[in-house]
Amino acid sequence: MSGFDLFQAEEAALARAVAMHARNGEDSAAYRAELGELIARYTRLMREMRRLIRHSDRQERELSELNASLRRLAEQLDHKARHDALTGELNRAAVIDLVSQHLQRGPLSLVVLDIDHFKRINDSYGHPAGDAVIVELVRRLRSALRAEVQLGRVGGEEFTVVLPSLDLDVAGMLAERMRAAIAAAPFAGAGAVTASFGVSWNSAGSDFDHAYARADAALYEAKRAGRNRVVLADVDA
Ligand SMILES: Nc1nc2c(ncn2[C@@H]2O[C@H](COP(=O)(O)OP(=O)(O)OP(=O)(O)O)[C@@H](O)[C@H]2O)c(=O)[nH]1
Known part of the structure; x- marks a missing residue:
């Protein structure tokens, strides 16, 4: 120095x-x-x-x-990286993380739901009205669920509800309650809205893709059978 x-x-x-x-x-x-x-x-x-x-x-x-x-x-x-900007719920990547973590520890039921004929809603009332339907739909889903239940928006008009350790029949009842909450009353600015639900139960050690694919196949069945309904996937062997 x-x-x-x-x-x-x-x-x-x-x-x-x-x-x-x-x-x-x-x-x-x-x-x-x-x-x-x-x-x-x-x-x-x-x-x-x-x-x-x-x-x-x-x-x-x-x-x-x-x-x-x-x-x-x-x-x-x-x-921001883990949440959907429109609804404030988990985004797809966060849901995948969450489900994967839970499946390492124990069984899990997964609900996948999709708004019926959403394209028509957009076409008839406009995209902003479609967005408002998504927000109101999430509010109704939440009203049917306990506060701690985690829910995510995995696609434009597709959502998942993550139910760790819940049996398939209980998860099915919850899905039915969510379906009814959506169909119960018209949506402001868009009229009647319904959604279809698929539910899978997955043993510990299975992975997100497997759990999701089975719930999604059940959802497809619900759409095919006329929409506005809940279909449970067969219990995994
Ligand atoms: N308003 C709005 N629309 C969206 C958003 N994301 C996806 N969509 C629209 O959602 C619609 C999905 O349409 P489809 O996949 O044909 O399904 P659908 O009309 O709901 O018919 P089903 O699922 O068979 O009952 C498309 O028109 C998309 O543009 C969004 O964030 N906001």
Whole structure:
């Protein structure tokens, strides 16, 4: 390091005071002058030290505020990456993760549902009205489910409900309750809306694709049989 000494002036004042103190018989005016210089130097030193400490406190505060907002931003990004912007529910990638994790631990029922003739709704009332139907449909699904049940939008007008450890018949009853909640009353701005449901029960160790394909095949059956109904997939061997 180069030789700049932050306390050069104070060192000099201190050295003079020490020398003055060592000399006998010095007059009091000279003592006072050296003492005055020492007081001035140390006053300045303390002022500088306080300023530096305040500055570093402020920097520390700013740094921790910056850290907190970075953390918040990371959480928001993570939330965005895992949720559907229109409904606020899980998106497809998040559903796949969730189902895969649950299936490693135990059995799971999976409900897949799809709005019936949604293209007609869009064609008749317009895309924004179609979007409003999706939002209202999710509200009705939620009204039929306990708050902690996880639900995702896996396609434009296709949703899944993830029911870990639930038996097929109970999952089927829940699907029926959701179906009824949708069909119960017309949707504002779009009239009657129905949805078809497929439900699969999957043993621990199976994977998302398998669980989804079986529920989707049951959903296809529900569509073929006339829509607005729930079909259960055969229990996996
Ligand atoms: N408004 C809106 N429409 C969407 C969105 N995503 C997909 N769609 C529309 O959903 C419609 C799906 O149509 P289809 O796959 O033919 O199915 P469907 O008309 O619902 O008929 P079925 O499923 O056989 O009962 C298409 O018209 C898509 O444009 C969305 O986010 N908003």
